Amino acid sequence: xxxxxxxxxxxxxxxxxxxxxxxxxxxxxxxxxxxxxxxxxxxxxxxxxxxxxxxxxxxxxxxxxxxxxxxxxxxxxxxxxxxxxxxxxxxxxxxxxxxxxxxxxxxxxxxxxxxxxxxxxxxxxxxxxxxxxxxxxxxxxxxxxxxxxxxxxxxxxxxxxxxxxxxxxxxxxxxxxxxxxxxxxxxxxxxxxxxxxxxxxxxxxxxxxxxxxxxxxxxxxxxxxxxxxxxxxxxxx
Amino acid sequence: xxxxxxxxxxxxxxxxxxxxxxxxxxxxxxxxxxxxxxxxxxxxxxxxxxxxxxxxxxxxxxxxxxxxxxxxxxxxxxxxxxxxxxxxxxxxxxxxxxxxxxxxxxxxxxxxxxxxxxxxxxxxxxxxxxxxxxxxxxxxxxxxxxxxxxxxxxxxxxxxxxxxxxxxxxxxxxxxxxxxxxxxxxxxxxxxxxxxxxxxxxxxxxxxxxxxxxxxxxxxxxxxxxxxxxxxxxxxxxxxxxxxxxxxxxxxxxxxxxxxxxxxxxxxxxxxxxxxxxxxxxxxxxxxxxxxxxxxxxxxxxxxx
Numbered sequence: 001x002x003x004x005x006x007x008x009x010x011x012x013x014x015x016x017x018x019x020x021x022x023x024x025x026x027x028x029x030x031x032x033x034x035x036x037x038x039x040x041x042x043x044x045x046x047x048x049x050x051x052x053x054x055x056x057x058x059x060x061x062x063x064x065x066x067x068x069x070x071x072x073x074x075x076x077x078x079x080x081x082x083x084x085x086x087x088x089x090x091x092x093x094x095x096x097x098x099x100x101x102x103x104x105x106x107x108x109x110x111x112x113x114x115x116x117x118x119x120x121x122x123x124x125x126x127x128x129x130x131x132x133x134x135x136x137x138x139x140x141x142x143x144x145x146x147x148x149x150x151x152x153x154x155x156x157x158x159x160x161x162x163x164x165x166x167x168x169x170x171x172x173x174x175x176x177x178x179x180x181x182x183x184x185x186x187x188x189x190x191x192x193x194x195x196x197x198x199x200x201x202x203x204x205x206x207x208x209x210x211x212x213x214x215x216x217x218x219x220x221x222x223x224x225x226x227x228x229x230x231x232x233x234x235x236x237x
Numbered sequence: 238x239x240x241x242x243x244x245x246x247x248x249x250x251x252x253x254x255x256x257x258x259x260x261x262x263x264x265x266x267x268x269x270x271x272x273x274x275x276x277x278x279x280x281x282x283x284x285x286x287x288x289x290x291x292x293x294x295x296x297x298x299x300x301x302x303x304x305x306x307x308x309x310x311x312x313x314x315x316x317x318x319x320x321x322x323x324x325x326x327x328x329x330x331x332x333x334x335x336x337x338x339x340x341x342x343x344x345x346x347x348x349x350x351x352x353x354x355x356x357x358x359x360x361x362x363x364x365x366x367x368x369x370x371x372x373x374x375x376x377x378x379x380x381x382x383x384x385x386x387x388x389x390x391x392x393x394x395x396x397x398x399x400x401x402x403x404x405x406x407x408x409x410x411x412x413x414x415x416x417x418x419x420x421x422x423x424x425x426x427x428x429x430x431x432x433x434x435x436x437x438x439x440x441x442x443x444x445x446x447x448x449x450x451x452x453x454x455x456x457x458x459x460x461x462x463x464x465x466x467x468x469x470x471x472x473x474x475x476x477x478x479x480x481x482x483x484x485x486x487x488x489x490x491x492x493x494x495x496x497x498x499x500x501x502x503x504x505x506x507x508x509x510x511x512x513x514x515x516x517x518x519x520x521x522x523x524x525x526x527x528x529x530x531x532x533x534x535x536x537x538x539x540x541x542x
Contacts, residue, residue, distance in 0.1 A: 006344035006345060006346040006347065006348035006436055007344065007345040007346060008344060008345075008438055008442070009341070009342060009343055012341060013441075013442045026322075028323075066334070066337065070339070094333060095334070096336055098336070098338065102339070102341050102342070103341075135336070137323075137338055139338075141322055141445060163444075163448055166451075167451040167455060168451075170322050170325075171324035171325030173323075173325045173326075173327055193448060193449070194323070194449050195322075196338055217441050217444045218441045220441075
């Protein structure tokens with residue numbers, strides 16, 4: 001019997017806190033381009049810009065209405081950036097770009113600027129906040145209770161992630177509305193592990209989630225870790 | 238009326254048949270792709286036991302000939318599909334199109350697992366056939382067909398001179414279907430489970446991955462697309478998909494009826510060997526016919542120029 005090992009995407013199982021200002025694995029930022037025009041896109045890993053692009057938003061019906069950008073696959077060159085290269089995306093008016101991280105432990109942020117006739121207007125700087133109309137999605141893999149906070153609206157809610165009792169589908173996201181006051185539309189949301197909770201921002205927001213009460217299987221397994229203890233001999237004896 | 242008549246008793250015929258069948262061994266290996274998985278076999282077997290009965294209606298009946306599997310290796314290779322989290326689409330109010338979330342996968346590559354248990358101990362099969370005996374003339378001056386289908390199973394090399402060959406000629410061959418017991422199904426399920434477990438790390442990560450895939454047993458059923466018991470699925474593979482029964486049937490047919498005669502008679506037949514400076518006495522044999530009744534096999538032949 002032979003087995004070919006595959007490499008585990010370990011950060012998927014170690015990430016316990018999520019922040020819209022520092023996009024990590026399991027988070028997705030979705031920005032909608034409502035107006036036709038040209039936009040500058042900057043993606044930073046930490047403080048460093050690793051990807052620059054122009055987003056052309058057009059009225060043509062055959063243009064894509066959704067573009068997914070895996071930020072973990074950007075800047076993979078030896079220098080760590082797409083230095084000097086300038087990418088270009090074409091999107092249909094009203095379309096969205098989904099910025100996500102498929103692997104790794106890096107933290108990313110996204111800046112989108114509208115190129116106007118006279119000046120540039122910053123529409124999104126995720127390191128600061130998410131503008132109204134954008135969405136922030138978090139896939140929660142570790143079961144337990146998460147506290148979700150919108151620091152811009154001083155609002156809190158609880159997201160409970162349970163172990164499934166029977167066969168289920170992970171591709172069923174739960175939508176949580178954030179109102180114009182910054183409050184969450186609900187105080188509590190329940191999903192099953194591997195599913196996604198999506199926050200739709202009705203106002204500027206910065207969303208943080210943190211695992212505050214891990215499920216028993218995590219606590220129990222962590223307690224089960226084998227240890228070897230050596231004690232210093234007591235000289236008095 | 239024939240010039241010569243030769244009779245072989247049923248008992249002698251049985252012994253001749255035993256000698257012949259004892260030498261029938263075969264090996265075969267093949268594999269078939271079923272999309273997500275590849276299944277194959279590597280087998281080797283021989284024949285044992287069985288009874289042969291000569292019947293009054295000029296037929297013979299061979300019963301309960303055991304197929305002994307020296308090796309019956311079942312090979313199963315599975316390309317484990319991506320195990321991912323997240324994804325799914327969000328219904329957005331008009332005019333915003335629905336947004337479909339990207340998925341994040343648990344493994345960076347697609348792991349493959351393969352198992353190859355030997356199931357020889359779990360299978361017992363029998364072959365029975367009815368047929369007759371036929372006489373065929375071997376003309377050594379004719380070229381051997383190319384490719385020669387008998388080459389892999391011919392026990393003795395082709396003679397350099399003409400011969401009459403008496404063959405057992407099966408008409409209908411019954412081979413027991415493969416019927417794997419539960420234990421064989423369990424063996425495969427356990428081997429697969431262990432192979433899949435080997436690629437999943439331990440601790441709570443294993444609990445989480447198993448929760449996502451719905452448990453290894455369900456995952457295996459999903460991968461192999463089997464609704465019920467794995468032993469039934471295994472039997473179907475051997476009985477239908479692999480075409481192994483057809484191979485066995487054809488092999489037995491060719492072995493007895495075309496490739497290996499039960500008796501050979503030289504033509505011309507040497508009545509007296511060369512002796513004291515005299516040439517041997519040989520008689521040409523013509524129109525050999527052969528039949529059986531319930532006590533013996535009878536061959537009749539004319540002497541012709």
